[in-house]
Amino acid sequence: MPSLRSKLVAAFVLVIFICLLLASSAFVFMLRDYQTQLKLNQLVDLAVPVSLQVRMLERLGASPEQIAFFLAEQAREMNVRVLLVDPQGTIIEDTHGELEGLQVELPDQPYWRSRRTANFAAYQGPHNLFLVVTSPRASSQFPERFVSRAPSYSVVLAVPQQSVTSAWLELAPSLSIAAFVSLIVSVGIALLLSRSISRPLAQITRASEEMAQGNYEQNIPIRGRDEIGRLASAFNGMASQVSLSHRTLRDFLANVSHELKTPLTSIQGFSQAMVDGTINDAAGYLEAGEIINGEAERMRHLVEDLLYLSKIESGQIKIESQHVDLDNQLRACLRKFERRASECGVTLSLEAARAPSVRGDAYKLEQVFNNLLDNAVKYTPAGGKVTVVADPVPANSAGRQHSTVNGANGGGQGAATGARIRVHNTGSTIPPEDLDKVFERFYQVDKSRVKSSDGSGLGLAIAKEIVLAHGGTVEVKSSPEEGTEFVVTLPLSRS
Secondary structure, three states: OOOHHHHHHHHHHHHHHHHHHHHHHHHHHHHHHHHHHHHHHHHHHHHHHHHHHHHHHHHOOOOHHHHHHHHHHHHHHHOOEEEEEOOOOEEEEEOOOOOOOOEOOOOOHHHOEEOOOEEEEEEEOOOOEEEEEEEEOOOOOOOHHHHOOOOOOEEEEEEEHHHHHOHHHHHHHHHHHHHHHHHHHHHHHHHHHHHHHHHHHHHHHHHHHHHHOOOOOOOOOOOOOOHHHHHHHHHHHHHHHHHHHHHHHHHHHHHHHHHHHHHHHHHHHHHHHHHHOOOOOHHHHHHHHHHHHHHHHHHHHHHHHHHHHHHHHOOOOOOOOEEEOHHHHHHHHHHHHHHHHHHHOOEEEEEEOOOOOEEEOHHHHHHHHHHHHHHHHHHOOOOOEEEEEEEEEEHHHOOOOOOOOOOOOOOOOOOEEEEEEEEEEOOOOOOHHHHHHOOOOOOOOOHHHOOOOOOOOOHHHHHHHHHHHOOOEEEEEEEOOOEEEEEEEEEOOOO
């Protein structure tokens, strides 16, 4: 099967050949008349001195036989055919000895053309001959006494018609060589051009084949900003996304296996103890049953969260559009965590500067706030504080928050373009290298608390997807001096 490069070379060569053919045809067409005129001028230049010498012989009283002998000598020297014609148009001498006695029509004076040295006429004669008859003009080379008297005989040069009309064929060899050299050079250039086009495409093809074999770490050098460069850039982006998805899937399977391993081990251990008779009293059976039930419940929550997250990411979860009063919703969420925070020695507070209402799904936004509060209370040490701040986003700060605002200003909202909810906790911090990972599935910063945690490690991932589905953004900032803060930005309602 022909390669792309061979097809490109063939296409280039075909186009170049057609262009050369058209250019050569146009060149020959333009030069045809020029070459014909050049041939005619050469004949005139040969005829003028012969005609003048015939006149001189006439003045000296030479007989027609002597003039014919002179013409025969001149014809041999110049390698031309010469006719001697009397005033009645009869050919009295033909240096080829074929046309003596025949009549030939000489043109009248008005049909003659002029040159610097002679008047001449060129026309089609008998036997496919092209005839040139001249009449020298007075000049420094030809004095008046030689050209003023009308001649008794006319000297006519006769050449085959084809030798004049096909004079341009003399250029054919040179044109053929030039065209051949041009074609060879053009083929070389076509090879270089096709290589510059096919090489990056071949690299992309090889990289695609490598990806098909499971090697997703592919990167193609980007050369230029043309379509091929953009294709290489798009391929690199695709390869990066595929590689990331592959790693994410691999990590996801490993994390799911790890998360399921612990409860399954507990369930298997206690159920085996019940079957083997290791547990032989009612209290032991009750305790084992409670543990098995708790681990099963944990697995159920994990599976439900995974299914829910997958549906959100695939767009299968419908986001309801309704009026959401953030002040009331945030207060309701804080009330749920007051008892737990009190037991952990953590202070909860809400600072709401009349947060603007938004349009969205109240139930799913409540999930977001519950996940953020659960995370904040869980990782805030005793004596710490969790603060929730809700305020409008001014128009001049929307860009700095990197939010995507799709709504218009609500009534009475002034210049606000969105709502911003910040959940801040003191004490615990997130290392800078982990800030980009906190929204990944199963990611938990404090490894020592994973087993003691009731969470599945999916809460922040679910919160992020819900916020994105609402057209908002979620960020995290953390430092030892200021603690940790999650910032959710949502577009305004359009009520």
